Amino acid sequence: MGDLIDEWAKQMAEAELSGPLPRRWAHTQGVAERAFEVRQVLGIDASLLVAAATLHDVGYAPRLAVTGFHPLDGARFLRDEHGADERLVRLVANHSFALLEAEERGLREELASEFPLLEEPLLVDALVYCDMTTTPDGGRTTVEERVAEILGRYGDDSLVGRFIRRAAPEIFGTVGRVEAALAAQPR
Template sequence: MGYLVEERATRLAAVELSTALPRRWAHTQGVAHRAIEVGQILGQDAGVLVASATLHDIGYAPRLAMTGFHPLDGARFLRDEHRADERLVRLVANHSFALLEAEDRGLREELATEFPLLEEPLLVDALVYCDMTTTPDGDRTTAQDRVAEIRSRYGDDSVVGRFIRRAAPEIFASVERGEGALADQPR
């Protein structure tokens, strides 16, 4: 199929998430909306940002959850069943510092080998910014409040709780860089 354009990404995410996981779908829609707003800082890469924002949590879909680690499950689904663009798949696989959580789950080697980190800092930061400034219900929030909400929802002793505590400094720095890039744009 090649590159998943935004419209196709939206249809695919809706099919996999809207009925089975309506709250996750609300978050996904909010993240995608943020990506449309911040796409201006990326020029030609705005489309891959919107598509990756729309598909970043597709691995939560019950029928796709093979390992239980949504970035890896989603990336494999997009690569294997849809032959999605490599950049898009790598963004989904590594969104919001997933490699740190993969380490806690014993999946770091698999994730890093199959889906190496994308060496496009502005694009990576833009996706982190969109994800980490959107609540589970799709509303805007701050990265600090989002991290606190994740810790509260999962608990500090869970795999996700441990990951988010470790990743928080990186998340905050990434969001700050994204905000800086947005502030530098002409109005």
């Protein structure tokens, strides 16, 4: 991976999101910026993180929304239409505790069997960190403010609200681990 995959990811996400979903595109760009900032904790997987951050919400694109569950739709698009790297596809499919939301949607088995979780905790955690510290408009935020914003936008009793309340303790723990890894980096 490297600059070429990062550029490919950016072009792909921009083509799918910038026109129909400009706010989602702004969020995506912010998540990619966070990934670029935290890449030093990942070594050789830094570019993979940036690409996954750039593509994590591509499944929201109207033309890709087959199931209505963006991690699954985005991963299938990347795998089926682009033959993307398996690790990249699995990161997109499972970003930000997607298995918990898949369960709420009755899609857990489908997601888990097609796109198993990566056994790379720091890489998976870093993508959660990037997504959950970025506002819908691409700005920086705290994880607590982000979870509250999601609950406010969708409502406590909505499918997404139920998911985010279940996932919140895991999200907070994940962000804490990445912040600790960043703090341990030499300056």
